Every structure is written in structure tokens, then in C-alpha cells.
Amino acid sequence: MSDGFLGAFSDAHRERLLSFARTVSFPAGTRVFDEDDPAQRFWVLRHGHVDLDCHDPARGALVVETLGEGELLGWSWLFEPYRWHLGATAQDAVTAYEFDADPVRAAIEQDARFGLALTRSVASVAIGRRLRACRIRLLDLYRPTDTGRASAGGEPR
Amino acid sequence: MTTPAPYRVVTRTVEAPDVATLVLEPAGDPLPPFSPGQFAMLYAFGVGDIPVSVCAVDGHRLTHTIRAVGAVSSALHGSRTGGTVGVRGPFGTGWGLDHAAGRDLLVIAGGIGLAPLRPVVLAALAAPERHGRLNVLVGARVPGDLLYASETDAWRERGARVLVTVDRPDARWNGDVGVVTTLLGRAAFTPSDTTAFVCGPEVMIRATARDLVDRGLDADRVRVSLERTMHCGVGHCGHCQLGPLLLCRDGPVVTWAEARSLLRVREL
Amino acid sequence: MTDRDTTTAVIGKDGVDALISVLAGRGRTVVGPTVRDGAIVLAELTRGDELPYGWGVELEAGHYRLRAREDGAAFANSAGPNSWKTFLHPQRERQWTAERRTGSGDDTDTDSREAWVVVPDETPSRSYAFLGVRPCDLRAIAIQDRVLTGGPYADRAYRGRRERAFLVVVECTEPGATCFCVSMGAGPGVDGGSDASYDLALTEVVDAAGHRFHVRAGSAEGAAVLAELPHRPADDTTAAAARERVAAAAGRMGRTMPEVDLRALMRDSLGAERWNDVAARCLTCGNCTMVCPTCFCTSAEDVTDLTGDHTERWRRWESCFDLEFTHLPGGTVRSSSSSRYRQWCTHKLGTWHDQFGSSGCVGCGRCVVWCPVGIDITEEAHALADERAAGEGGTS
Structure with missing residues (x-):
């Protein structure tokens, strides 16, 4: 987990953040939050997986990404309007650190260094990494017109 | 230039709609052993040949997974059990x-x-x-x-x-x-x-x-x-x-x- | 030198006539320069008078003209449009034939219906004698030897022709305006560091003492052939005249490469602006690759007869200027003309070292002459060197 979200902090800032945490567990299938609900909490996953989804009237919940061990679940609590852009469901049994957003936001306002460290971590590890991943998926690299590789059944011409 | 050695298709497994795995067995003299990461030039009679990595080696048997993309790969992909595929190789570096x-x-x-x-x-x-x-x-x-x-x-x-x-x-x-x-x-x-x-x-x-x-x-x-x-x-x-x-x-x-x-x- | 020296001699034009008939008599197809269609080309020779006696050439970027010579010399001209690769590594060559095995008539037997066998081409290689191989082209042959027979897989047909070929080198005494073999260390003399062996080396001398050739044998067969020719012992005057002419040729190169490590220059120039400048002129016709004596790239094609039971694999020359050359299922890797010229130039002068242990350029100048728009690899190399130097100056 050291290279997960918490790995991006200095020891002091990580301790500071964890002082706001409590450990929680969700059974598989737990709805953690819904799209457009107020973002009042966030989580760092310790075990298990959470699917982020978007609801389509015809197709139901469309999973856009899965988060796992060490990853930050939720960043909408950090930016206005503090509402979830997607929904989240536990894919299997999940254990996580859970944080209330209010006291963490207050700490950010009060301690600029801590605030910068936290904002940086959210931006680089969570949002940045996911944005890069998302862009790569946009390329649809494995689409049928591309073999992916000549050395596994491609075609010179 | 090496010439293709005829190999017989022993089994054909469909992996996905356009992907099949062929297990090949030498019809004559076997080629030298392949290492993981090396590739073969697989030849479909009269159509041509393409590079395909080996995806299992079991004695003299070679396994190749082929995605149908163009003329040659479609012909190879469509090989039937008992059919003949030409093989040249082993070529290239392995995974090490x-x-x-x-x-x-x-x-x-x-x-x-x-x-x-x-x-x-x-x-x-x-x-x-x-x-x-x-x-x-x-x-x-x-x-x-x-x-x-x-x-x-x-x-x-x-x-x-x-x-x-x-x-x-x-x-x-x-x-x-x-x-x-x-x-x-x-x-x-x-x-x-x-x-x-x-x-x-x-x-x-x-x-x-x-x-x-x-x-x-x-x-x-x-x-x-x-x-x-x-x-x-x-x-x-x-x-x-x-x-x-x-x-x-x-x-x-x-x-x-x-x-x-x-x-x-x-x-x- | 003694009277019994079998490795050097002087021959006249009659000796060259005899050389052709002796080599033909030994079962060899003799190929050498001859005037055809307004150019000095390499073709099969049966008589000495087919050689381009009295013809020189006038060369410039994108320009080739025959010019009559008063001295009657046969080899006082430089590279024509084709090279020895036309014979050693031909434009089209069958690599194998495959045939369906006729089944026992039992149509339900899938195995026998689909089985086929490969019949490799075992036609014995032609035995050539090349008359008039220039030192630059001798180097080119050595380079293609390394490409086609130097790796773990040798091209058997090439090797067969190569091993049976008898090489008669003719040293260069009359470089053209597009020549730069000195920059590439490949000429004009045969001892200019060339690494392919030859059977006979001739140096043509025309002066008051007559029209003659100083000859050195480079192999036992060369010495044996020389012994069969009308010849006289090598004399110091002719030997000295031959040496002088070759040395003078070295000082009359029409072109030079920049005096830098070309391999490093190419490595440093992958992002150069100059490629766009070339691309604005280059037609990507691939002429340079066809006339280059070392360009070896080929494509494979399969040809099947109407019954579908007989199929052949052919290999044909291909150019890295062709869009198809780097075709992948998703598209073409080198789609811009700048990237294709860059590939050709950086391969020839740079990455050839990584792949085959030497430069791929011998300084023959053919690519300069036969480019329809006169793109000159030496000029481009100078421009790349200048651009790099300007960049270094700007940043330091």
C-alpha cells in the first residue's frame, strides 16, 4: 500500500490525515454513495474493491472504473460544489479508512502546508493517475482493427 | 531464406470471436526449440506468412494464438484440425x-x-x-x-x-x-x-x-x-x-x- | 619482382579480350560495363570490344551524360545506373515453391487434401565473372555479404552466387563529380581498406608508352587465369604510373562528406529541421534505393496458379520510400516523406553500423546522380552537421 494514495504524504502529514480516520467495513454490494449526493465523506481503501458507476435508464449501472487497495475513493468532497459525480458500490468485502469531509476541509483551511500536501496528493495520485488511465482507455487500443501486435497474429499487409 | 516446415493442426480452440489458438505438430522434421518471446513466421498455403509469437511450447508441439485481421491471419485463423500450416523459426529474442x-x-x-x-x-x-x-x-x-x-x-x-x-x-x-x-x-x-x-x-x-x-x-x-x-x-x-x-x-x-x-x- | 612472379603482370587490350574468353571458357557468365541506351551499364559481355573504350561520363546531381574520350580508355568513367547487386541480389527471385500433395482420391480425408510440401529452389547458382568492379563497389559487395550472409541465417542463393563469382577489380583513375569514396574510405584504390577479396585487380594506364593494364592477382584462381592471358612481366614504370593515377584520383573527388563522425551525426539529427527541407524536394520515388549498391530491402509476395495447387514465394526489391514498407494493421509508421528520407539517410550513414558493423555508404555517388531532383546525400550531411553545430553554438 505504500505507493497508494497515502504513500504520497510525508510521515507527519500522513499521521495528521489519519488522525481524522476511522476504520469501516462494507459487505459486498454496499452502495457507498450515489451520483449528485453531497460529498460529505471519503475513503482510502485497505482491502477489497469499489466500482464507480453511472446509471443509465436502459442499461442500469455502467461501471466506469474499479478502485482497489490503497486507492482514494472520492475527491469531490475537496472541490465545490461538494457533490459526487459518480456512484460507488462495493464489489466485494471492503475495509477502508473513512474520513468526514468537514473536519478535513477545516484543517486544510487552517494549515496551508497540510492543505497543499493533501491537495497535491489528490491531484497527482488520484485525479492525475485516473485521468491518464482514462485517456488511454479513450484510445480504445484493443479495438478489432488493430491487432495490438504483429508478433501475436498481426499482418504485415 | 528458410523455407516453411509443414506442421499439422492438432487442435483449434476458439478464444474470442476473431481469435483462435492452434496447437501444431511437425509433419516432418521439427524446427529447433522455441523460447518464450520468440516468434514464428506462420505460412498459409498460397496466401503468405506473418509473424506470430509462440504462446506455448510442449516438446515439438507449438501453440500460437491468432487474431483474424487480414488475409493471412484470417486464413491461419480458419485452419481446420488436420490441416497444414507452414512454420519458419524460431526467430528473435526471447523474454529472458x-x-x-x-x-x-x-x-x-x-x-x-x-x-x-x-x-x-x-x-x-x-x-x-x-x-x-x-x-x-x-x-x-x-x-x-x-x-x-x-x-x-x-x-x-x-x-x-x-x-x-x-x-x-x-x-x-x-x-x-x-x-x-x-x-x-x-x-x-x-x-x-x-x-x-x-x-x-x-x-x-x-x-x-x-x-x-x-x-x-x-x-x-x-x-x-x-x-x-x-x-x-x-x-x-x-x-x-x-x-x-x-x-x-x-x-x-x-x-x-x-x-x-x-x-x-x-x-x- | 622476378620473372616468375605470377601475381603481377601487364596486359594490353588483347589481354582483356583474352580475359573475357578465358573466363567464359571456365564456364562463367562474364558481366562488365558496356554502352547501352545512353549510359554505361553492366551487362553480359562476350567480347572485349563491348567494353566502353573511348567513353567517359559527365555527372552531376540529377545529371548523367556520356562523353567521348580521346584517350580511348575503357574504365575512365564512374558508376552507372546499375550495380553488381543486380546480379548477386536480383530484383526478383523465387524463394520456394509449394505444392499440394495429391491425395489418394479419398475426398473425405482432410489431411491429404490440405497437406502440401515445399520444394526449395535448388537450381545451381550461376557462376559469374564480374569485370570492372570498382573499389567502391567491391566494398558494397562486402557490405551486402555481411547483411545477407553474416547473420545467423544466410541467404543461400546469394551465398551460392557470391562464392562462385570471379571478381576483376578495376581501380579508379577518373572519379566523377558526384564521387566521394575517399570520404567513405572505400576507394579509389583497391587497398583503400576494402574488405572483400578479389581475384584480379587491374589499373588502366594510357600514355605515350601505350594502352595497358597493370594487373595484380588476389587469389590462386586469379593467378591461374592471369597465366593464361597474353601478358608481360610488370615493369616499374607501369606500376608507378598506375599508382600515380590512383593517387591523383583520390585528390579529385567531386564531393566530400563532412569530416565528423557520421554515425554520431545521424544519431544526433533525428529531430533536425533539415529533414523537412529535404522532404519539400524529395519525390519519394525510391530511385536512390534502387541504384544504391548496398540497399538490400525486399518484400515477399506469393503467387498461386489457377488450380490453387501450386504456389511460389517470390522476393522483390522494395524501397523504404514506399508507404507500404512500414504498413501495420493500424496504418503506416513512416507516413511523411521527411521520415522516409530520414530513415534512408540515417540507416545508410548511421544505424547500419549498429546493425551490420559498418557504414552502408561507399561513396559511389549513384544516389546523387540518379535522383530526379538532384538531392545530394553529401550536401544533406553537410547541412545536418551545420544545423547541429548551430544548435550547439546556440545553447552553449
Whole structure:
């Protein structure tokens, strides 16, 4: 987990953040939050997986990404309007650190260094990494017109 | 120029709508043994030949997974049991699993890139004492495109950490969704003592290799399999050049340390 | 030198006539320069008078003209449009034939219906004698030897022709305006570092003492052939005249490469602006690759007869200027003309070292002459060197 979200902090800032945490567990299938609900909490996953989804009237919940061990679940609590852009469901049994957003936001306002460290971590590890991943998926690299590789059944011409 | 040795198709397994795996057996004298990562030029009678990595070696039997894309691959893909396929090889560099002795292994595949990596997984499972933890990270477009789905549970049972993710889940998919690099956070490895084997589309290789180096892997221990047009397989036709490399001879497997600067040059 | 010296001699034009008939008599197809269609080309020779006696050439970028010579010399001209690769590594060559095995008539037996066998081409190689191989072209042959037979897989047909070929080198005494073999260390003399062996080396001397050739044998067969020719012992005057002419040729090169490490220059120039400048002129016609004596790239094609039971694999020359050359299922890797010229130039002068242990350029100048728009690899190399130097100056 050291290279997960918490790995991006200095020891002091990580301790500071964890002082706001409590450990929680969700059974598989737990709805953690819904799209457009107020973002009042966030989580760092310790075990298990959470699917982020978007609801389509015809197709139901469309999973856009899965988060796992060490990853930050939720960043909408950090930016206005503090509402979830997607929904989240536990894919299997999940254990996580859970944080209330209010006291963490207050700490950010009060301690600029801590605030910068936290904002940086959210931006680089969570949002940045996911944005890069998302862009790569946009390329649809494995689409049928591309073999992916000549050395596994491609075609010179 | 080498000439194709006739091999008989022993079994044909459908992996996905346009992907089949052929097990081939020599109809005459067998070719020299193939190492994981090496490729064969597979010849369809009267149509032509294409490079296809070996995805299992069992005595003189060769296994190749083929995706139907053009005329030759469609002909090979459509081979029937009992039919004859021409084989030239073995060509190119192997994955070099021996260089990873004692280290954790990261096998990272995108799409059909799992095919060339399958023999690495099989070899690592066959000799678990030779290396540390074995991680197999697989990304596919849709659940139906996942290769060797019937085998991956067995890989898990034999001690591999197999993580699978898809770009586009279907209604029945209850696994991970996302690109293959997002699985890295959940793999079990010590970056300073790990060798990675990466195969997939070049964009995926670049993103994955950079991520691995960011996580502390030495660029020399990130081995990637590259793709360029290959016509002859023996270094004589010039098509597969990538700067100083003739990929049929100096590749397809090279280290990220070698590949990185070359892949930065457009249209090289 | 003694009277019994079998390795050097002087022959006249009658000796060259005899050389052709002796080589033909030994079962060899003799190929050498001859005037045809307004150019000096390499073709099969049966008589000495087919050689281009009295013809020189006037060369410039994108320009080739025959010019009559008063002195009647046969080899006082430089590279024409074709090279020895036309014979050693031909434009089209069958690599194998495959045939369906006729089944026992039992149509339900899938195995026998689909089985086929490969019939490799075992036609014995032609035995050539090349008359008039210039030192630059001798170097080119050595380079293609390394490409086609130096790796783990040798091209058997090429090797067969190569091993049976008898090489008569003719040293260069009359470089053209597009020649730069001195820059590439490949000429004009045969001892200019060339690494292919030859059977006989001739140096043509025309002066008041007559029209003659100083000859050195480079192999036992060369010495044996020389012994069969009307010849006289090599004399110091002719030997000195031959040496002088070759040395003078070295000082009359029409072109030079920049005096830098060309391999490093190419490595440093992958992002150069100059490629765009070339691309604005280059037609990507691939002429340079066809006339180059070392360019070896080929494509494979399969040809099947109407019954579908008989198929052949052919290999044909291909150019890295062709869009198809780097075709992958997703598209073409080198789609811009700048990237294709860069590939050709950096391969020839740079990455050839990495792949095959030497430069791929011998300084023959053919690519300069036969470019329809006169693109000159030496001019481009100078421009790349200048651009690099300017960049270094700007950043330091």
C-alpha cells in the first residue's frame, strides 16, 4: 500500500490525515454513495474493491472504473460544489479508512502546508493517475482493427 | 531464406470471436526449440506468412494464438484440425526469464498481448522456486476478448496473482473496470527487485513502462515486446527496423532502457 | 619482382579480350560495363570490344551524360545506373515453391487434401565473372555479404552466387563529380581498406608508352587465369604510373562528406529541421534505393496458379520510400516523406553500423546522380552537421 494514495504524504502529514480516520467495513454490494449526493465523506481503501458507476435508464449501472487497495475513493468532497459525480458500490468485502469531509476541509483551511500536501496528493495520485488511465482507455487500443501486435497474429499487409 | 516446415493442426480452440489458438505438430522434421518471446513466421498455403509469437511450447508441439485481421491471419485463423500450416523459426529474442531469477515477476498484458506472455506464465508456474511472487495483470477491451479464460483460475490456484480488468464491462462482468496499469497498485512486488514483461499496443507499453519506472523499477528490468512489419524474419528484408534495431533479430523483446528513446521519435 | 612472379603482370587490350574468353571458357557468365541506351551499364559481355573504350561520363546531381574520350580508355568513367547487386541480389527471385500433395482420391480425408510440401529452389547458382568492379563497389559487395550472409541465417542463393563469382577489380583513375569514396574510405584504390577479396585487380594506364593494364592477382584462381592471358612481366614504370593515377584520383573527388563522425551525426539529427527541407524536394520515388549498391530491402509476395495447387514465394526489391514498407494493421509508421528520407539517410550513414558493423555508404555517388531532383546525400550531411553545430553554438 505504500505507493497508494497515502504513500504520497510525508510521515507527519500522513499521521495528521489519519488522525481524522476511522476504520469501516462494507459487505459486498454496499452502495457507498450515489451520483449528485453531497460529498460529505471519503475513503482510502485497505482491502477489497469499489466500482464507480453511472446509471443509465436502459442499461442500469455502467461501471466506469474499479478502485482497489490503497486507492482514494472520492475527491469531490475537496472541490465545490461538494457533490459526487459518480456512484460507488462495493464489489466485494471492503475495509477502508473513512474520513468526514468537514473536519478535513477545516484543517486544510487552517494549515496551508497540510492543505497543499493533501491537495497535491489528490491531484497527482488520484485525479492525475485516473485521468491518464482514462485517456488511454479513450484510445480504445484493443479495438478489432488493430491487432495490438504483429508478433501475436498481426499482418504485415 | 528458410523455407516453411509443414506442421499439422492438432487442435483449434476458439478464444474470442476473431481469435483462435492452434496447437501444431511437425509433419516432418521439427524446427529447433522455441523460447518464450520468440516468434514464428506462420505460412498459409498460397496466401503468405506473418509473424506470430509462440504462446506455448510442449516438446515439438507449438501453440500460437491468432487474431483474424487480414488475409493471412484470417486464413491461419480458419485452419481446420488436420490441416497444414507452414512454420519458419524460431526467430528473435526471447523474454529472458532466466535474467529474472530470484525476483518478483510482473507479467503485464494488453489485449492479444497476453498470447506472447503466456509461455512466461507457464514457465514461471512450472518452476516457482526460481523467482519471487508471480503477478499476471491483464487488460482487455471487453470480457469476451479475454484470452485463456479457462486457464486463469488454474494459474491462481498454482500461486499466481492474476488481476484482470476490462475497458468496457458487459452486464455479466463483475470484475475490475479500467486500464491495466491501475492494477499495479494491487500487485505484490518489491519494485527494486522485480522484473516486468510487458506486451500490448505500443501506447499501452509506453504508459505501462513509464508507470513501472515511476514506481521504482530499473528500466533494464522492464522488458517489452515491440511491433514493426516483418516480412522475412531473418534480418534480410529491412522492414522491421526501429532505428538501430532489426526487430526480427534484435527484438521483438527489448528492455525499456533500449526502447524508451527510440519510441520517443515519431515515425522512426 | 622476378620473372616468375605470377601475381603481377601487364596486359594490353588483347589481354582483356583474352580475359573475357578465358573466363567464359571456365564456364562463367562474364558481366562488365558496356554502352547501352545512353549510359554505361553492366551487362553480359562476350567480347572485349563491348567494353566502353573511348567513353567517359559527365555527372552531376540529377545529371548523367556520356562523353567521348580521346584517350580511348575503357574504365575512365564512374558508376552507372546499375550495380553488381543486380546480379548477386536480383530484383526478383523465387524463394520456394509449394505444392499440394495429391491425395489418394479419398475426398473425405482432410489431411491429404490440405497437406502440401515445399520444394526449395535448388537450381545451381550461376557462376559469374564480374569485370570492372570498382573499389567502391567491391566494398558494397562486402557490405551486402555481411547483411545477407553474416547473420545467423544466410541467404543461400546469394551465398551460392557470391562464392562462385570471379571478381576483376578495376581501380579508379577518373572519379566523377558526384564521387566521394575517399570520404567513405572505400576507394579509389583497391587497398583503400576494402574488405572483400578479389581475384584480379587491374589499373588502366594510357600514355605515350601505350594502352595497358597493370594487373595484380588476389587469389590462386586469379593467378591461374592471369597465366593464361597474353601478358608481360610488370615493369616499374607501369606500376608507378598506375599508382600515380590512383593517387591523383583520390585528390579529385567531386564531393566530400563532412569530416565528423557520421554515425554520431545521424544519431544526433533525428529531430533536425533539415529533414523537412529535404522532404519539400524529395519525390519519394525510391530511385536512390534502387541504384544504391548496398540497399538490400525486399518484400515477399506469393503467387498461386489457377488450380490453387501450386504456389511460389517470390522476393522483390522494395524501397523504404514506399508507404507500404512500414504498413501495420493500424496504418503506416513512416507516413511523411521527411521520415522516409530520414530513415534512408540515417540507416545508410548511421544505424547500419549498429546493425551490420559498418557504414552502408561507399561513396559511389549513384544516389546523387540518379535522383530526379538532384538531392545530394553529401550536401544533406553537410547541412545536418551545420544545423547541429548551430544548435550547439546556440545553447552553449
